[in-house]
Amino acid sequence: MTQQQLGDAVGIKFQQIQKYETGMNRVSASRLWDIASALDVTIAFFFEGLDGDVAEAAMSEFQVEKPQGDLMVDREAQELVRSYYAIPEEQRRRLFDLARVLSDAA
Numbered sequence: 001m002t003q004q005q006l007g008d009a010v011g012i013k014f015q016q017i018q019k020y021e022t023g024m025n026r027v028s029a030s031r032l033w034d035i036a037s038a039l040d041v042t043i044a045f046f047f048e049g050l051d052g053d054v055a056e057a058a059m060s061e062f063q064v065e066k067p068q069g070d071l072m073v074d075r076e077a078q079e080l081v082r083s084y085y086a087i088p089e090e091q092r093r094r095l096f097d098l099a100r101v102l103s104d105a106a
Contacts, residue, residue: 020035032046037081
């Protein structure tokens with residue numbers, strides 16, 4: 001996959017991908033999730049080969065409480081996540097805020 005294709009899949013310019021690749025810019029957790037989804041790999045893929053403590057610390061940001069077992073086994077949850085990350089970032093953040101408010105009200 002080219003930088004242009006990855007940028008298109010993630011919804012950013014290929015120049016930003018270059019900055020991530022060279023280390024000029026840091027990759028946020030949400031952007032790393034987007035990139036992993038576009039490449040069809042898990043987040044852990046990016047931490048392979050790291051010392052156990054370093055990898056564990058890096059992965060801790062991606063740990064999510066799962067109220068009823070592993071939600072990602074559920075086909076509906078997988079479809080929801082794929083659809084969510086297909087939404088442009090600005091609208092996705094608004095949708096996330098809305099979902100958070102609705103879940104707090106429930």
